[in-house]
Amino acid sequence: MGANVTIASVTREPGPAVIEGLVDVLQDSVNSGASVGFMPPLLADEARAYWTKALEQVAAGERLLLVARRD
Numbered sequence: 001m002g003a004n005v006t007i008a009s010v011t012r013e014p015g016p017a018v019i020e021g022l023v024d025v026l027q028d029s030v031n032s033g034a035s036v037g038f039m040p041p042l043l044a045d046e047a048r049a050y051w052t053k054a055l056e057q058v059a060a061g062e063r064l065l066l067v068a069r070r071d
Contacts, residue, residue, distance in 0.1 A: 003070045010058055010065040018067075019055070023047040 010018075023044055030042040038046070057063035 005068055005070050007066055007068045010055070010067055013055065013059065019048070019051055022051045022067075026050065 026036075026038075026047045027042050027044060029036060030038045030047075031040045033040070038050075054063060054065065058065050
């Protein structure tokens with residue numbers, strides 16, 4: 001049986017748990033070899049700074065952020 005996946009647009013300031021989840025996913029991706037504009041090892045503070053700026057751009061209407069969640 002497949003996992004239930006939902007995709008949602010982030011349109012407001014997400015809670016701390018969501019931000020930490022984004023930090024974790026970015027760190028895991030980069031530190032596992034993904035080429036997404038960062039060099040490993042990616043520290044949590046650097047990933048958090050990236051998401052903080054990205055979320056400021058979302059709030060200003062300059063960026064669209066889609067988040068996929070699985071169960």
